Amino acid sequence: MTKYLHTMIRVNDPAATIAFFALIGVKEFRRYDNAPGRHTLIFLAVPGEEGVAEVELTHNWDPEDYTGGRNFGHLAYGVEDIYATCQRLADAGVTINRPPRDGRMAFIRTPDGISVELLQTGDALAVREPWASMVNVGVW
């Protein structure tokens, strides 16, 4: 039987990306340094989803300026409290590109520009300030 393993993204600064994902509850649990290949592979997952749905970070040791394309859209995560999650992200300096005005959906970007969708698990939260009046920032 086929089995989903992971989505791989390339990162320039693994520590920055790991700190970003930690803010939404996704943690590092495995890494492989490959010195001859001059890269490191780092696996992240929500605790309990290791082996089920992972994100693989590829860090090529020789720096590259990563940009995105339109064929890839985003990674999506359900979160318990979308306001609390977005507040934690904003406090850490992450731009909330699409604030959760509707108590249901937000978009942010990793340090290398990978779009991440956050969806409130279950019913949308009650609409409330300051979120309801926040404007979009950039694209996502």
Next chain:
Amino acid sequence: MTKYLHTMIRVNDPAATIAFFALIGVKEFRRYDNAPGRHTLIFLAVPGEEGVAEVELTHNWDPEDYTGGRNFGHLAYGVEDIYATCQRLADAGVTINRPPRDGRMAFIRTPDGISVELLQTGDALAVREPWASMVNVGVW
């Protein structure tokens, strides 16, 4: 608790992408047409992984020429028999960009250029022809 939901990719030809994913055992199980928004969302998963690890296809009805960037790498799936899977793909006209010379790993691309890694589940298969002598085609 945070929960992984899906990876979203944009597709120009949903039927072609659905046919591609069917070849590796990933099936459509839900779709939403949004006529005012002029797009369709189609959810795919390995049967049994619905709600666990999904791929969301976004089909914008107004055509766009999708290209990729370097920050997104690939989607990865474990498969039961990497030779049989690659044979099925090749028979359907899919280019095997990185053939499974080692009985363990292959790369292909969706019709819109999303890179997909196939990994043999468990131990690598015995190295054998015609796979062992196949050369790489393009990038992935």
